[in-house]
Amino acid sequence: MSAVNQQYNYRQLLSHHDRIRIPMIQRDYAQGRPSASQVREEFLAAIEEKLKLPADDPLLPMNLDFIYGSVSRHNEHSRFLPLDGQQRLTTLFLLHWYLAWNDGHLDVFSKLFVDGRQSRFAYSVRQSSTEFFDGLVGFVPDAEPHDLACLSDFVTNQSWYFRSWRLDPTIQSVLEMLDAIHARFKGSSDLFDRLIDQERPAITFQLLDLESFQLTDDLYIKMNARGKPLTPFETFKARYEQELKTQFAGETRPIGNQTFPIHEFVARRMDTAWLDLFWSKDHQSAAKVDENMFNVFRLVALITRVPSDESAAHDVVTLTATLPSYTVFYDRGWVDETFTRTLIPLLEFWASTGGGEPRTCLPSKDYLDERHVFDSIKEDARNLDSAETLLFMAYALFLREHEQETDADELDDWMRVIFNFVVNSNIERKERLPLGMSLILSLLPQSGQILDYLPEWSGADELTGNLKQQAREEMAKAHLMTSHDGWRPLILRAERHGYFRGQIRFLLEFCGVMQAVAESSPADWCDEIHTKHQKAFDDYLQKAEAMFNDKGLVATATHLWERALLAVGDYTIDIGSDNHSLLVNATSDQGSWKRLLRAFSGPEKTARKHLGVLLSRLASDRPFEEQLEEVIGGVEPGIEAWRLAIVSSPAAFDYGHRRIIRFSDDKIYLPKKTQMNGAHVELFTYCFYNNRLLTLQAAGALGPLVVGEYEAAIGREPEPFFVLSYREGKERGRIEVDVLGDRCRFACLKSTLAKMPRLKKTLDRVGAEVTLGDYWGVSVDRNQLEKTLKRLAKSLGDSRG
Secondary structure, eight states, X not given: OOOTTOEEOHHHHHHHOSEXXXXXXXXXXXXXXXXXXXXXXXXXXXXXXXXXXXTTOTTOOEEEEEEEEEEEEETTEEEEEEEEOHHHHHHHHHHHHHHHHHTTOHHHHHHHHEETTEESEEESSOHHHHHHHHHHHTOOOSSOXXXXXXXXXXXXXXXXXXXXXXXXXXXXXXXXXXXXHHHHHTTOOSHHHHHHOSSSOSEEEEEEEETTOOOOHHHHHHHOTTOOOOOHHHHHHHHHHHHHHHHTTTOEEEETTEEEEHHHHHHHHHTTHHHHHHOOTTOOOHHHHHHHHHHHHHHHHHHXXXXXXXXXXXXXXXXXXXXXXXXHHHHTTOSSHHHHHHHHHHHHHHHTTOTTOOOOOOSSSSSOOHHHHHHHHHHOGGGSOHHHHHHHHHHHHHHHHTTTOOOHHHHHHHHHHHHHHHHHSSTTSGXXXXXXXXXXXXXXXXXXXXXXXXXXXSGGGGOOHHHHHHHHHHHHHHHHHHHOXXXXXXXXXXXXXXXXXXXXXXXXXXXTHHHHHHHXXXXXXXXXXXXXXXXXXXXXXXXXXXXXXXXXXXXXXXXXXXXXHHHHOOOOEEEETTEEEOOBSOTTSTTBHHHHHTOOSHHHHHHHHHHHHHHHTOOTTSOHHHHHHHHHHTOOTTOOHHHHHHHTOGGGGTSSTTOEEEEETTEEEEESSSSTTSEEEEHHHHHHIIIIIHHHHHTTTTTTOXXXXXXXXXXXXXXXXXXXXEEETTEEEEEEEEEEXXXXXXXXXXXXXXXXXXXXXXXXXXXXXXXXXXXXEEEEEGGGHHHHHHHHHHHHHHHHO
């Protein structure tokens, strides 16, 4: 313990100890705060007064009272850790730097305050503060103090000054103090020598070393009421750095021309270049920046879990649905070596452009919008849906695997393949994230040459369902693209279609290429064979581009594409409960065009073959609508009645937004929604009503009969029907026409027919009598409906005459 009556100036303190370190438990530098302007000015004025006194003036030295703290030993170097005196030591340090510059003695200052490239005076409160002091002591200004109006602007415009340091309150206070020192001392001279004079010191303090006493954090807080507890994120970082010391013992990474142990490398980057990525002029607090950075930590923790581990499913839920605390990271073992080996390359890549803007590499946003993903993650890692999470995983792990040389084209090829898997294999659902993660990890070792690897990939046989089928497609496409240059532009053009989105197996099958690849290796094909297949592929692609836009099937006023396809064959998809779908565009719907396009087995693949037949019958050099009309008009004899009804009636596609057709025993309905407890119409009467009945009336072919509304049914008991009205004398009759199986029924209330004998007599002549409770009527063959109506209209018209 040093004698308490001995006085030191700063130079003598530095001869007594190798380093001065403001300990982590201390608060930030406060004398430079705007609120401390009066204290600051009074203190500087007192120092100025003493420095300008003659060296032998009896009023000297100016004693600043006790400065005391503990002493630690590190590599045989002593470090003085001030408990009391932090503010005075910081201000005096800044004054030494300024007066040395002002008097042209920065070389003397450097010998006194610099060891290697590090400042002998620094803060452990924040790594950014330490970085700043290191930068300041190594800074040789290219201007004179008297030429500068504002010193802080001059300092912050230097290349070594990080923009993120604006978030460090100590650094901001230092800049404020430098401006105050500049304002007071820029016209002075020869004061630096007075400040460091050991024989006749001008400014001194009494030093108390508690060298043999190890101060704990609790004792610091108790002894120094101004002590500042760390924020939760700062506590996390401190603990993380301790973990790194063990995990990466002996391993280093460079920053510029210097190398640092991994724990120190991470600490420095988190307070400088990495922090700069998350700083924004819109942020009002450092806490918000810490939160943004920790959001990245959360996502990196997610993508570095081992999907085969028993805890993987639970970890995925925790990291995607909640905001786990800092403590949970350690309790769950997420801060492991893999986490750090992924985090460092990712943040280093983003920060490599400098200036706080994240670096991007991909040539387009087709597979991943890098900037959008970065902005989404930093606000909240949960902003990414499951598909984006898997794509980000592929992206981050590629950067980890290829940190030394990140090739944009290789990354683009890798992201393209993973994108195709993710959006076309149902692995983007949250509960299937581990499956998607496993796929990415299995392909990751070959990520730098993914197209060369895929043609011989044996792992595809271990996959199932959609994932296996997409794998086979990716293998075939990779084989084609690596065998002949003509394939890449064609395949990429097809994949980038907004509705196909990487799933184009249907085109490869339509033109025969999938079969050809299965029979022989494209690498063995001659140019003529490649060109022939490319021409066929391009022909089908042109037709598919005409049929589908980014949203799905191209709409026409009379539903030409759907009707022509149905004329070729039954393309509907079974969606359960006796329901089939005439297909909609929404990709999430069971009965979507997307589902038809990606079908690979069973009835769905059979249904898709009809699409191939239709496209094969179209010529690319003629207007498609004209050709579709020809297909519809040339429907083959013997076509199922229900198909013919729909092909002939565009209105069938407009009833109900789900486009459902329901087969129920001997009846066929078009439900408004999915269940029969809602509104529904009967297929044949509805199509006949819209396609023929209204046309017959317009042509005057129905005589005295007047077409009324079509009445949809609700529930299972009543049947849908259309209405015909007829006037006999002063009486008006209502005929309801519905369908039961292969018969059409014409029914009227018995009470009505009692007043209209002519109508009853005429009905009795056109069909077989039926009685339905309060109704009486006749039934006729459904195929004779139009003929029966004309006969009925003629008879009623003749009887009137």
